Amino acid sequence: MLxxxxxxxxxxxxxxxxxxxxKQTKRGKKKDEKKEKKPWGKFERxxxxxTLLVTIVISGILAIAARSWKLPxxxxxxxxxxxxxxxxxxxxxxxxNGHQNIEKEFxxxxxxLSGVYGFSILNLVxxxxxxxxxxxxxQAASLIKLPLMSYVYELAEDDRLNLESIxxxxxxxxxxxxxxxxxxxxxxxxxxxxxxELMGQQSDNTAYNILVNKxxxxxxxxxxxEIGMAHTDVETNQTTxxxxxxxxxxxxxxxxxxxxxxxxxxxxxxDTIYEEYLPARLPEDIDIAHKYGRELHVINDAGIxxxxxxxxxxxxxxxxxxxxxxxxFAELASLLYDYETSR
Numbered sequence: 001m002l003x004x005x006x007x008x009x010x011x012x013x014x015x016x017x018x019x020x021x022x023k024q025t026k027r028g029k030k031k032d033e034k035k036e037k038k039p040w041g042k043f044e045r046x047x048x049x050x051t052l053l054v055t056i057v058i059s060g061i062l063a064i065a066a067r068s069w070k071l072p073x074x075x076x077x078x079x080x081x082x083x084x085x086x087x088x089x090x091x092x093x094x095x096x097n098g099h100q101n102i103e104k105e106f107x108x109x110x111x112x113l114s115g116v117y118g119f120s121i122l123n124l125v126x127x128x129x130x131x132x133x134x135x136x137x138x139q140a141a142s143l144i145k146l147p148l149m150s151y152v153y154e155l156a157e158d159d160r161l162n163l164e165s166i167x168x169x170x171x172x173x174x175x176x177x178x179x180x181x182x183x184x185x186x187x188x189x190x191x192x193x194x195x196x197e198l199m200g201q202q203s204d205n206t207a208y209n210i211l212v213n214k215x216x217x218x219x220x221x222x223x224x225x226e227i228g229m230a231h232t233d234v235e236t237n238q239t240t241x242x243x244x245x246x247x248x249x250x251x252x253x254x255x256x257x258x259x260x261x262x263x264x265x266x267x268x269x270x271d272t273i274y275e276e277y278l279p280a281r282l283p284e285d286i287d288i289a290h291k292y293g294r295e296l297h298v299i300n301d302a303g304i305x306x307x308x309x310x311x312x313x314x315x316x317x318x319x320x321x322x323x324x325x326x327x328x329f330a331e332l333a334s335l336l337y338d339y340e341t342s343r
Contacts, residue, residue: 099130102339106132109332115297115320117332120245121340122312124252124304128343131241131314137231138316140239141293141300142178142203146247147232148211149196149268151223153261155215156192163193167210179204200268203292227256241314244302248312252304269303277301278313280330282337288313299325301333311340 110117118133155161169181169188176182179202181190190198195211198204212220212234221234228246232239250256257265266289274292278301282288290303290313299322302314315332317325 102336103130103132105335105339106332109328109335113320113324113328115325116318117320117325118241118316119332119336120241120312120314121336122245122249123309123340123343124249124311125309129245131245133316134241134245135231137238137240138300138318139295139298140232140237140244141295141298142205142208143239143244143291143293143300143302143316144232144234144237145199145203145208145293146244146291147224147227147229148208148215148220149199149265150227150247150251150256151215151220152192152196152211153257153265154223157258157261161192161214163196164191166191167195167214169206169210173206173210175205175209177205178202179206181206196265197268200265200291201272203272203274241316244314244316245312248302248304248314252310252312266304274301277329278303278305278315278333281334294322297322299329301329305337305340307341309341313337313340 106117106119116133116136118131118136118138120129120131120134122129152161152163156163166189169184169186169190171186174182179198181188181198181204190207192211192214195204195207198207199211217234224232224234227250229239229243232243247256251262251265254262256262269289269291270287272290272292277292277299278290279288282305287306288303289306290301293300297319298317299320300316302316303312305311305313313333313336315329315336
């Protein structure tokens with residue numbers, strides 16, 4: 001009887017120990033679960049907040065930069081070349097050239113638009129010149145074809161190229177974008193004169209590709225620098241409004257090519273397939289020889305307006321909303337025309 005009583009007592013103690021161990025194990029699991037479900041601490045939250053903030057700031061900067069630091073109805077932020085060494089400047093350009101009224105009107109027309117709109121007017125009779133952002137760098141787009149056109153004529157005048165020589169189209173010549181030559185059959189024959197005409201009339205990229213390969217990009221760049229377009233680069237496709245204005249001035253004054261070739265080149269730039277920009281709202285009886293160019297966020301048009309006192313008109317843009325620029329471009333040209341012809 002004594003042995004049985006001891007056994008029962010031992011069994012009860014073992015059961016109690018087992019229960020105690022089970023409770024402790026359960027509590028340990030709950031603690032582990034609590035540790036696993038513990039929310040982020042302050043440090044982690046700061047990291048997430050900082051990451052989101054940096055992302056938002058960078059996105060905003062990139063968005064503004066895409067518009068060349070000019071948003072609708074906000075003064076343009078003008079960043080100096082060493083932007084991290086100098087302070088930012090809120091642009092408020094002031095001029096004292098006697099043409100502040102037209103500059104102000106032009107600015108008012110574009111103030112509510114994204115991007116930068118610049119212009120230049122140069123009267124070819126009295127040499128009067130005025131504009132906005134003339135010395136800033138702009139993407140040339142197809143305006144880069146202009147010096148190539150006159151360079152081909154210069155080579156012909158120097159007997160280094162025959163404008164009537166035949167070039168046969170290959171598949172490697174073809175470039176997409178503007179122009180019909182990209183759709184021509186392989187083996188199509190064109191004279192170099194016809195290729196220049198295609199560049200003028202259609203801004204043909206394939207014709208440009210053929211001719212720049214023919215004359216050499218390095219030699220074209222040398223020519224550009226020799227004629228005074230100091231801020232124009234073929235490789236980067238950059239230029240300034242002043243350089244384009246200078247080009248048309250020298251072309252008109254026969255300082256690039258002779259009068260016969262000049263007149264033919266200008267005829268290739270007249271009544272082009274792109275007449276909805278500079279010429280669109282000018283009087284119908286006024287001729288304009290011009291070159292149009294377009295890239296992403298860029299619309300440019302520049303040329304000579306043949307009034308009784310002919311003048312160069314250049315309008316270039318960067319960072320623009322193209323739909324906005326399409327709508328306002330002809331209006332800006334008309335504004336400049338009315339001012340210049342009323343002087």
